[in-house]
Amino acid sequence: MAFLYVFLCLLFFILWVRVGYLQIVDADNLTREALALTTKSVKRPERGLIFDADGNKLVGNISKSDIYIDTNILAAAKDSQKEREKLRRLALKTLDMTEAKFDERMKKSGYVLLKNNVERSVALRLKDSDIPGLVVEDFEARTYPNNDLASLVIGFAGKEGDGRYGIEKYYDDALRLAPTFGKKKDSQVPINAGANLKLTISESLQRKVEDVLDSHQEKKHAHRMTAIVQETQTGAIRAMASTDDYDLNHPSRPTTKEQKAVWKDLKDEQRSQILFDNWRNFSVSDTYEPGSTFKTITAAAALEEDTTNPKKHYYCTGYVRDIPGVTITCTSLPNPHGDITMDKAFSESCNVTFVNMGRELKKEGLLKYIRAFGFGEVTGIDLPAEQKGIVPTSTKEINEARLATMSYGHGIAVTPIQMVTAVSAVANGGYLLKPYVVDEIQDVSGNVLVKQGRTVRRQVISETTSETMRTLLTHVVDHGTGTMGAVNRYHVGGKTGTAGKVSDTGGYEKDKYISSFVSVAPIEDPKYTVLVIVEEPEGDYFGGTVAAPIASEIMAAALQEGDVPPTGSDQSKKVKKVIVPDVKNLLLEDAGKVLTDAGLKFNMASENVGDFGMVIQQAPEAGTEVDENTIVDLKIDPNDGKERTVPNFRGKTKQEVEKILESSKLDYVLEGEGTVVSQEPLAGDILPKDAKIHIRFEADVRDKPSDNNADGNNRREAKEKTNKARNKAGSN
Structure with a gap:
């Protein structure tokens, strides 16, 4: 018993000495080791990269860090006050924190976030400071070298590596981890790597389109300007832009002067709503009333059904008065067109003529082609949140007034991507195509896993009708309402549109208009279809004078980039100014x-x-x-x-x-x-x-x-x- 008692006392004495040594002599070393254990990297499969059509990197990855402090460890450390002051200086200098913000964070007990999304170089400086309780969590983040370029198309990914909007969301699974479908047997795809995407979008053309829109935005002070450039024969999107874009590297920041002015005073729900609006892609997720650009669809339908022909005569009195309670006017007043042929009515956009053409098609005929051209259904473009638009579900919803107004593009709602794709079908031989923005899905070695291309949804009109429509579209630009949409040395076809802006409460908003222009070139063998939409321009609001010049600049840029040889003469030398x-x-x-x-x-x-x-x-x-x-x-x-x-x-x-x-x-x-x-x-x-x-x-x-x-x-x-x-x- 005595021997056992002495042995236990000796054992406890040894343990007491060891604890004292650890607590007093080796405390600093142990603290550093503990810090090393709490500093960690979040490892997940590397998200795939995104390139433009020419191989230029649009989206990459970068290492970033979140900085935490365990206030309990800091408080218990030797010279804790000195270490706290050291942390304060670093936070204010390297993390851009205010003293008030720092003090607020340090009042909390336990594991506290100091700063998130910190550049890796800054995180390393903090890590080397050896401040007790400081924790650095590393993770892979997305980086967007061009900031706001094509932001509404590309979208962004969250901190956890999840796609939030645009391509980042639509192809989230493929970007997270290379898909097994379409994988070649000899393809060596690392288990920790996502697939890369090659887009149809050209970085240089996209930049040019955005620059053109921004330039005209400064002049017209419009609510928003939108443009789409599509390959007429394939459906591929070469550029898609709106003036209400945002910085992909900082998506949660306000984007306009108006937003910045009130941002601090807004509630979280209000800020969230504004951000959702900023991130939404108008080209696929919003609808508008197309106005006279929709006459392209009515004309194609009437020609295909043989209810009209380019030389058929109509008579415009300036009014349509035979619909109970409704009077439709033609903007040719006070001197109406009078006797007018169909082709001239198209180039001069006579409403009365198109009401009569709609009546000749009847409800069934017009609705048949509205749906055949893809309105009222999604196009299938590989972007999220696509809308179907608003068109009648059956002829029962079409009364005399709606039949009349739909014939010239009122009383229906379409998306820009539907409109540009439908006009491409009118011009390319009648084939309605599936639009797309991703050309290839590749593994990290460049092996093609999935290749997209021309996908025909259906043929809507014949090649003969399409050829006739190309001629009619040319007349609009040569001597009709779309002369300002011409491109020197090329034959261009197009159609203007001006419509009132629909109010959320019904009817139309006073003195607010949507101007648009859609064009195809070169008309002999169409390569590109361009749609420009200008919402609520100040002053002049006509599609032929507001949207057409913008479309002309964009079409010229597309033809030049595509090395499309000229098809016409140098008009600048022959046309009198x-x-x-x-x-x-x-x-x-x-x-x-x-x-x-x-x-x-x-x-x-x-x-x-x-x-x-x-x-x-x-x-x-x-x-x-x-x-x-x-x-x-x-x-x-x-x-x-x-x-x-x-x-x-x-x-x-x-x-x-x-x-x-x-x-x-x-x-x-x-x-x-x-x-x-x-x-x-x-x-x-x-x-x-x-x-x-x-x-x-x-x-x-x-x-x-x-x-x-x-x-x-x-x-x-x-x-x-x-x-x-x-x-x-x-x-x-």
Whole structure:
């Protein structure tokens, strides 16, 4: 018993000495070893890379770290206060933390996150500091060398390596781990590596498209601009962009000045909603009312069903009045097209003609082709969250009014990817193709596991109809509403569209429009289809003058990059250029004369025009150099309300002024004889209530007796010329 007692005492003495040594003598070394044990790397299969069509890396991987501190270990360490101050200096200097943020984190007990997503070089500096309780967790993160380039297409991945949006989400499984399907027997794919993706998108063309959109965005201050470039014969997407993109390396940051201004004051739910909107790809996940670009579909359907032909005659009165409770107008008013052939109605976008073409197709026929061209169903593009759009599910949902409006692109909702794919089908021989953005799935050695390509969903129209449609599309650009969509040295076909923006509460939003233009080139053997959509542009909002010039620049870039040989002559040397005159505040008759004398045509974008109606907006704007015979879109104010705007009377004779003012029922005072040299109020001013218009005349050579008859004849000829020009003017 005594021997056992002594042995146990000796054993406990030895253990006590050992514990003391560990606690006092070797404490620092053990702390460092503990830190090494808590510093870890999160190892997962390396996520696959993403390359553009030419092999340029768009998405890569990089090592990053999260920095933690165990406050309990730090507090128990030797010289804990000194170590805490050391950590504070490092946090403020290398982690960009504020003192308040640091103190807030250090108040917590236990394992506390100091900073996440820290660059590896910074993490190594912290790790070498040997601060007790400091933990560095390494992980592989995604890096996007081009920041916001093609952000809405590429999407991004989360910290855990999961794809969140875009291609990163759609191909998440393949990017996480190379798929077994399609794998070659001799392919050596590491178990810890994901597959690589090669896109159809060209980095250089994508950058050019984004630059073009940004440039025009600065000019028009639109809500959003969107463009898609598709290979007409394959369905491959060469570029897809919107001006509301975001930085892929920092997806959770606000993107606009408006968002940044209120970001700190927003609740988490509000921030989340804004971020979801930022990340959503409008081209596949949103819908819009296409307007007159949809006439391409109606025309193709009518030609295929043989209910019309390019030389068939229709009659445009300017109105469709036989639908109970509904009046449909043509923007050719106040001088309707009258007798007009189908091909001219297409190039000048006559609404009345297309209503009649829709009626000839009947409900069953029009709905058949709407669905055949892919509207109302997903295209199958390899991007997430694609929408189907809104079209009638059966003929029971189509009344007389909806049949009429659908024929010219109203009363339905489509996605941009549906629209561009449908127009490609119109131009490529009638084949509706599946659009795609990933060309190949490869293993890390470059072996092709999956190869995508041209996939025909169905043939919608015949090659003969397609050939006829290519001709009609060319007429729109050559001498119709789409002349500003032309590309020098190439034959281009296209179609303009202008539609009101649909309100969330029903109906249309006041003074908000969606301008669009779709084009195909070269028309002899189409290579590319380009769609441009401009939402809520400021000022001018016509598709032919807002969207068409943008599409022209983008198409030119696509043709150049694709090394497509020119198919036309150098138009810049043969087409006469003219400067658009300023016709704002002119009466319609005067504006028409000025434009016609300048070698231009004009188009009405107003439904009601009275005798006192005047131009309040024009596009292109005054001073713009355009081709001769370009159509100038005019917005007319009927000027028949309580508040009247004073038109420009300068240069008019006394008899002409008296006639205009008498019909307007305004009070006026006329002084002198001859032609107008001054007026009060000035042109463009609002006439105060009960005020009089004072106009002063001075003798002019036109007032000489010998010239009276000639002057009257000249003015009658000018008026007849203006009326003829109105009849020729196209609508959008």
